[in-house]
Amino acid sequence: MIDRGKRSVLGVSIDAVDLDAAVERIAAAADLRRPYLVSALAVHGVIESARDRGLRASLNGFDAVLPDGQAVVWALNALYPVELPHKVPGPTVMTALLDRSAAERSSVYFYGSTPATLDRIRVELDRRYGERLEVHTRPSRFGAVDRAGLDDIAEAINASGAQLCFVGLGCPRQERFVAAVGPSLAMPSLAVGAAFDYLAGTIQRAPEVIQRFGLEWAHRMAQEPRRLAGRYVTTNSRFVVEVSRQVGRQRVLGRPAAAPVLEVPATVPELVDA
Known part of the structure; x- marks a missing residue:
């Protein structure tokens, strides 16, 4: 199990953890019935x-901000002596x-996506787990929601008893x-x-060998070229350039840059897409 704390990649504080550590941390918070933001x-998210x-x-x-992407793992390893072997995909x-x-025969909640995708998720989870897993779902509103609306959503999720x-x-x-x-x-x-779409079967996940070489983005783009081509070309190239600059600065300094000072979280906007 690897858990080497947070490290800055382009100012974003990312946890240098492996899959086992990430799951254990989240599960521990679930057992305690407390908030844990992941x-x-x-x-794309880093940029x-x-x-x-x-x-x-x-x-x-x-x-926890998990390194979901082999390129993010490569960046962490280039910048810090964390020696992460693999990404931690959502x-x-x-x-x-x-x-x-x-x-544990507990319950989970899925918030977001469309009713059709959530229905397919329910079918798939019933196939896998049957009555051992209780599943609650609520589709995205596909629009901005005010604070009162967000409070209503939180109340409904809590009322479900999900862990x-x-x-x-x-x-x-x-x-x-x-x-x-x-x-x-x-x-x-x-x-x-995209975990929702993978679970629903509406998007096929890349084979493991493609993921290990950091090419899962190409597999995704091949399935949704119109939506993703521009994003990946722009963000991937910018990521390489900016991380290379950060590596260069750290080599000049002769030491890894410290983890970023945590900024005071921005005030929650009056409207949030939900």
């Missing part, structure tokens, strides 16, 4: 956070937590939602993005 952040101070401030206040973390929840809340709204909407709603939940809340 994001599984890939290259969005690096250029959006409010988003970065919120993420730097999360309990879908894999979610599957491990679902297995654990089913073994985990998975959020699938796409990055960075889901991170903003977790920042706004997560502190009010009596359970961990996890921004896991």
